[in-house]
Amino acid sequence: MAATTPDVRTGGRSILERSPSARRADPMFRVLLVGLAGLILALIAFFFVYLITKAQPALSHQGVFSFLFTNDWNPSKAIYGAWPLVVGTLITAAIALVIGVPVAVATALFITELAPRRVRGPLTVLVELLAAVPSVVYGLWGIFVLIPKLKPAEQWFSDTFSFLPFIGGNVAGPNYFIAGLILAIMILPIVSAISREVISTVPPDLKEASLALGATRWEMIRMAVLPYARSGITGAAMLGLGRAIGETIAVTLVIGNSPTIGKQLFDQGYTLAAVIANEFGEAANDKIHAGALFAAGLVLFLLTLVINALARGLVRRAEKKGQTVTVVPGTGAA
């Protein structure tokens, strides 16, 4: 080629060689990006330590164990037993999972395995739109639509099935069930999206093999898709659980904010996140009260951290499993 002129040297340096300053640019670029990545790790560690020191006054005042497991939240008497909040958080999250996960998995299965190809895209977009509605709007809708419209039905349910545990008695307007229902709606898009992702990694071989053996569509789903995707779907449900535990504003608006443990499903309650949103204003000048709220935040942080870590592990493994199988030679054009 013409580029290979005899004059390959200019100023003693090959034209193929970069100048010393140009050679420095690459490592600098790398250091910059590594620094940004390190910043994220540093930030998380910093916040964590800072939150602990700020929660310290309350934790030493109340004791860590007593903070978590005493059933008495009474800031005016400086008693901070967060058990009713912990229970409220767990109950609402459990309701959300019981209602939300089956619907989300059904949606994911329908979209990936049953729906005609043409409606898959639009259906996916519609389900994802649920995630575009902000928490505060769900709360607004919950207060002014869901609570009044559902109350007669809840009362009927409560009267008819009063022989069941945790059912019966007067229905409060805002209650655990309403909060759980709103949470179910809010976790639906993420649980559905991740389930869909995991289900789509099920190797077509498995599905085709079961169909070839004479399975119906449902049998194919039950025997090939679900067993394969089970751990991934579990991970998706756990990510939903993490969301449900930390969700604040919608729950604050519809749970009634009463720091007691309700006796039944339709009683008022409180959650860890809601107490932070409600009480931080009055707590600003009270180190111990503020500390108790920071401690509540710390519990939320650790809880969601652990749940998410486990869930991500499950989902990543499920997806990897799909990938390694699909690259096996002979799987065709997939």
Place this chain on the structure above:
Amino acid sequence: MSAATTALAPLSGRRRAADKVMRAVLAIGTLVALVPLVLVIYYLLKKGLGAWSWGFFTTDPTGNFLGDQGGVKSALLGTIEMVLLASLIAIPIGWGVGLYLVEFGRTGRFAAAVRYFVDVMTGVPSIVFGLFIYVTLVLSGWGGSSFAGWKGSVALALLMLPVVTRSAEVVLLLVPDGLREAALALGTPRWRVTMKVVLPTALPGLVTGSLLAVARAAGETAPLLFTATIVNGTTFNLGDRMNSLPVQIYTDVGSPNDQLVQRAWGAALALVTLILLTTLAARLISRRSRLS
């Protein structure tokens, strides 16, 4: 081979029925999932449109106990200002970390740790990010004020950061290695390959992911509640307290005043419209991407 014995028995009526029933169950489940969406949109339009008027968008909340309550101008502008600043913080860092993970950190322990914590951060409740900023920046009175718009932006940025990073990583991984190798083979230094080849190729996807993060941040109440709080007046000074649509809705909902509740519906419709427009823009841009 005993293949015949392991194959399923001929299709019985019972199996056919089970198939029909379960298909119906899955279809109904999907419909059930869409019911709340339809209901929320229906009520937003029904109650929110009535609140909309020219004055609704051009007047600040008055804060009067009785009488005219004003509109949502300061809240709308505050949301836009704070989300813009949050984007300016979160998007460059997020893209940078995404670039690191794809260009330099495909293997290695440090990269694995970063990837892991970014994943985990996506699940940290937004109120916890609000608390972080509250204890570090607000309580200490950083920058001469306790509550400030820019502190709200930082809280929103923290929330956006993992979303931006994750989506950036996914998109950057789609850039074919052949492109990188071709540029490197021409003698281009790594940073130029990244800036001139990888980034431009991935740009539509990067913008889409970032816009989705913007849409998420715009609707968040909890991180702003105790960082930027709420005021009535419009301000363009990010060092002052700043109003926002979500916080405005949250406080209006809690009031017994019908006019304020009406305003909350109007503001909610405005907020959802804003978010949907951002999401729509994100989808349109992703169509232009040549990666898939």
